[in-house]
Amino acid sequence: MSGKISKIFTTLPPELNKEEQARLNMIAKAGTTPRDERFPSHNQALHCWNRYNEWLLCAKQGDEDACKPLRQMADSICPGYWVEQWDEQREEGSFSGIGSRFDHKH
Numbered sequence: 499m500s501g502k503i504s505k506i507f508t509t510l511p512p513e514l515n516k517e518e519q520a521r522l523n524m525i526a527k528a529g530t531t532p533r534d535e536r537f538p539s540h541n542q543a544l545h546c547w548n549r550y551n552e553w554l555l556c557a558k559q560g561d562e563d564a565c566k567p568l569r570q571m572a573d574s575i576c577p578g579y580w581v582e583q584w585d586e587q588r589e590e591g592s593f594s595g596i597g598s599r600f601d602h603k604h
């Protein structure tokens with residue numbers, strides 16, 4: 499860390515352990531989902547729904563680390579309340595999107 503202190507901080511920040519540094523790096527790299535030409539309007543509800551379901555498709559493949567960016571994109575565009583509801587519905591088996599009890603072929 500540089501010895502120069504910014505105008506915002508009056509003291510040097512504490513040293514971070516590896517876990518804290520990894521979390522800080524993840525937050526620093528976080529951004530919103532990129533523009534998707536399939537959803538040109540200002541209403542992004544369908545974009546949100548598709549991002550969440552794209553994450554579910556990836557998660558069904560089993561590699562959670564590979565799916566983290568997709569979940570971050572869904573979290574960045576979807577209202578938190580919706581994501582919480584969908585997560586709860588998936589746990590209860592009542593979610594109507596991809597991976598739901600309704601999309602199984604008999």
